[in-house]
Amino acid sequence: MLEPKLDARSFWTLTVAGAVALFGVWSLAALSGITSRTFLPAPWDVLARFAQLTVEPFVGHVLHEHLLSSLQRFGFGFVLAVIVGIPLGLLMAWFGWVDRLVSPLFETVRFIAPIAWVPFAALWFGTGIGGPVLIIFMGAFPPVLINTYRGAKNVDRKYIEAAQMLGAGSIRAMTQVLLPAAVPSIVAGLRISAGLGWQSLVGAELIVASSGVGYLMVKGQAAISTATVMSGMIAIGVIGFLIDVALRRVQLVIEARRGV
Amino acid sequence: MSSPAPARKVLSTLGTTLGAVTVLLALWHVLTAATGFISTARFPAPLEVFDAFKQIAIEGYSNGRWHEHVLRSVLLVTMGFIVSSSIGVTLGLAMGASRKVEAFVNPIFLLLRPIPPLAWIPLAIVWLGLGDAAKIMVIFFAAFVPSVINSYTGVRQIDKPIFEAASMLDVTGWRYWREVLIPGAMPSIFTGLRLSLQASWTTLVAAELIGALWGLGQILNQAAQDIFPAMILVGMLSVALCGWLMTLALGWVESRVTPWKVR
Numbered sequence: 001m002l003e004p005k006l007d008a009r010s011f012w013t014l015t016v017a018g019a020v021a022l023f024g025v026w027s028l029a030a031l032s033g034i035t036s037r038t039f040l041p042a043p044w045d046v047l048a049r050f051a052q053l054t055v056e057p058f059v060g061h062v063l064h065e066h067l068l069s070s071l072q073r074f075g076f077g078f079v080l081a082v083i084v085g086i087p088l089g090l091l092m093a094w095f096g097w098v099d100r101l102v103s104p105l106f107e108t109v110r111f112i113a114p115i116a117w118v119p120f121a122a123l124w125f126g127t128g129i130g131g132p133v134l135i136i137f138m139g140a141f142p143p144v145l146i147n148t149y150r151g152a153k154n155v156d157r158k159y160i161e162a163a164q165m166l167g168a169g170s171i172r173a174m175t176q177v178l179l180p181a182a183v184p185s186i187v188a189g190l191r192i193s194a195g196l197g198w199q200s201l202v203g204a205e206l207i208v209a210s211s212g213v214g215y216l217m218v219k220g221q222a223a224i225s226t227a228t229v230m231s232g233m234i235a236i237g238v239i240g241f242l243i244d245v246a247l248r249r250v251q252l253v254i255e256a257r258r259g260v
Numbered sequence: 261m262s263s264p265a266p267a268r269k270v271l272s273t274l275g276t277t278l279g280a281v282t283v284l285l286a287l288w289h290v291l292t293a294a295t296g297f298i299s300t301a302r303f304p305a306p307l308e309v310f311d312a313f314k315q316i317a318i319e320g321y322s323n324g325r326w327h328e329h330v331l332r333s334v335l336l337v338t339m340g341f342i343v344s345s346s347i348g349v350t351l352g353l354a355m356g357a358s359r360k361v362e363a364f365v366n367p368i369f370l371l372l373r374p375i376p377p378l379a380w381i382p383l384a385i386v387w388l389g390l391g392d393a394a395k396i397m398v399i400f401f402a403a404f405v406p407s408v409i410n411s412y413t414g415v416r417q418i419d420k421p422i423f424e425a426a427s428m429l430d431v432t433g434w435r436y437w438r439e440v441l442i443p444g445a446m447p448s449i450f451t452g453l454r455l456s457l458q459a460s461w462t463t464l465v466a467a468e469l470i471g472a473l474w475g476l477g478q479i480l481n482q483a484a485q486d487i488f489p490a491m492i493l494v495g496m497l498s499v500a501l502c503g504w505l506m507t508l509a510l511g512w513v514e515s516r517v518t519p520w521k522v523r
Contacts, residue, residue, distance in 0.1 A: 006359045014363035022368045039387070100276045105284060111500035113462040115378070116477075118469055119484030119492040124302060199376035203466045206381060214379075221382035229382045237374035244374075 041227040049227035050234060058228065059219040061211060067235060070201060070212040073129060077136025078197050081144050084137075085193075086186060089148025090174045093182075106145065114139035114200040118207050125208075132204040132212075139200030140193040147189025151182025187254050191247045198240045213239075304490035309497075312490035321491060322482035324474055326498070333464060333475040334502055336392060340399025341460045345453055348407030352452070353441055355408070356415025369408065377402030377463040381470055390471040395464060402463035403456035410452025414445025443518075450514045457510055461503050476502065 006014070023043050029035075030042035037045065053063040061069075092099040117138050121131035155178055163177045205214020213232050220228030285306055291297045293305035300308065317326045324332075355362040380401045388394035418440070426440045442449075468477020476499050483491035 004359075006363060010360075011363045014360055015367055018364040019367035021364075022371070101280050101283075104277050104280050108500060111504045112496050113465050113499055113503065115462055115466040115469065116480060116496045116499045119480050119495070120303075120489075122484055123487065123489065123492070199378055202376050203378040206378065206466070206470060217379070217382040221386050224386055226383070226386050229386055233375050233379050233383065236376060236379050240376060241374040 038224060039226055041230070046227050046230045046234070049225075050231040053216075053228070053231055058216060059211075063213075063216070063231070063235060066211060066213050066216050067239065070205065070214070071239070073132045073204075073209075073212065074136055074198060074201050076129065077133045077201070078140050078194060080133065080137050081140035081193060081197065082190070085141050085144030086148050086179075089145045089186075090152055090178050090182075092145075092149050093152035093178060094170060094174050106142075109138075110142050112138075114196070115203040118204065121204070122208050127208055127210055131208040132201060135204035135208075136197045136201050140197030143189040143192040143196065144186070147185045147192075148182055151185025151189075152178040154185070155181040184251075184255060184258055187247075187251045191244065191251060194243050194247055195240070198236075198243060202236055300489070301487075302489065304493050308490035309493050312488070312494045316479070316491065316494060322479055329474055329476055329479055330498060330502060333468065333477070334506070336395050336475070337399060337457075337460050337464050337506070340396045340464070341403050341457055343396075344400040344403035344460070345407040345456050348404045348456070349411045349449055349452070352408040352411025352449075353415055353437070353445060356412045356445065357437075357441055362412075369405075372401070373405055373409075375401075377405075377459050378466050381463070381467050384467070385471060390473075395467050395472070398463050398467045399460040402459040406455035406459060407449075407452045410448045410455070411445055414448030414452075415441055417448060418444035446518050450510075450518070453514075454507065454510060457506055458503070461499075461506065465499055 027042050030037060030040050030045070034040075041049070050063070055062060057065075088098075088102065092102055114135050117135050118131075121134045125131040125134065152174075159177050159181065160173060163173050168176065201212075202214045205212040206218050209215045213235050217229050217232035220226075220232060289306050292300050292303060293307065304312070313326070315321060316329075319325075320328075322329075351365065355365055377398070380398050384394040384397040388397055422440060422444060426436060431440060464475070465477040465480070468475040469481050470477075472478045472481075476495055479498070480492060480495040483489075483495055
């Protein structure tokens with residue numbers, strides 16, 4: 001039987017027990033000396049390393065500079081995905097021939113993992129900013145396009161007919177009927193996009209970059225410094241989480257305004 | 261097809277799709293090989309891609325022939341995916357069924373969840389090197405999170421009357437899992453499995469790109485180093501094809517396991 005909600009006391013007891021178990025096993029494993037501390041650092045070693053990275057440059061930059069360059073790449077790729085994805089989605093929803101032309105190509109490209117673009121990214125852009133941006137774009141683009149398209153396709157026909165009857169041309173119908181109606185779906189797509197884009201960024205930086213958190217992790221790996229790698233994982237996790245929280249805010253505000 | 265009208269519709273959709281593919285292939289050929297508008301040093305022409313595929317299929321490239329690379333990657337993903345998702349689904353179902361388990365596991369899970377699958381790669385390499393063990397670790401973490409989350413929500417979305425009926429009929433223990441929890445959560449479990457499979461495939465390719473002796477990612481890596489655009493594209497298309505086929509296979513399993521689902 002589905003149990004009733006736990007009372008606050010037993011909930012917190014169990015939650016704390018879970019956290020203690022995790023960090024306890026980890027600390028014991030690190031302290032027991034089965035493996036060396038550089039190989040498996042204790043939790044506090046990781047925290048110390050994290051703090052150290054914020055003041056002492058590693059591979060050229062301190063941690064927040066790496067983060068800043070990651071965020072900048074992410075911003076470029078994400079914005080590019082939005083400014084290509086939304087108009088293309090609207091065009092596909094409005095013009096049948098665009099849909100039939102783009103769909104097969106898009107379906108093929110969509111199954112290519114963003115990370116598989118790495119060789120072309122390297123070939124076309126070297127280690128410049130274009131490479132990571134291309135890979136982020138490939139990760140972030142499909143959800144924007146799909147959600148714009150679906151949102152615009154689901155618009156009630158009578159609005160479109162009303163607009164056409166009132167003399168709206170294709171462009172006005174797309175920007176003033178389809179686009180506003182598709183906004184909730186688009187915003188939901190943006191959240192997925194941001195998540196996938198951020199993940200792709202990490203992959204891109206592991207291979208084609210000379211700064212950024214992914215790069216920091218690769219260099220930490222090369223130096224066999226597990227604490228550095230884990231600090232990078234923490235930084236990536238926290239920023240990814242914050243991006244998602246911010247977009248969820250936007251989504252809730254828009255949904256509330258629409259009365260969804 | 262039951263009536264001629266939908267059959268004709270399918271044919272005409274197929275026709276336009278084939279037409280679009282032909283147009284794109286022709287356009288591609290014209291832009292690259294025929295006019296050189298796009299230099300073939302940057303993006304290969306269709307015929308070069310065909311030749312590159314012939315080369316890898318017959319003579320082999322980068323330590324093996326095409327089917328050997330494919331088989332290796334697909335096998336690794338299948339193994340890692342099955343191990344990870346069976347643990348993940350079990351844990352997710354347990355978290356869904358028991359609030360105590362949920363409260364205990366949640367802090368561990370909250371820590372793992374925001375870490376992107378690809379971010380495990382450097383850690384796996386530090387710990388396990390460039391061999392298969394590192395790949396399996398990476399696949400494990402990639403596939404784990406989606407399968408847990410979706411199995412958990414699957415249980416929580418089961419209609420309340422079903423739980424009430426189960427408790428009234430005194431269904432407990434293994435029967436409760438087999439006849440209430442698992443079937444009830446099944447659609448959501450499969451949503452999770454699809455995401456898991458996708459994540460593990462992407463992550464494996466990335467891990468092979470960074471360091472491996474075989475596999476599709478290794479083809480990509482080698483082709484990038486050799487500056488061999490046609491082979492890069494062969495690698496990318498192979499990644500897409502395998503990903504697509506594995507998703508289809510999972511869909512087939514789903515239709516076997518959930519015959520009651522209306523499609």
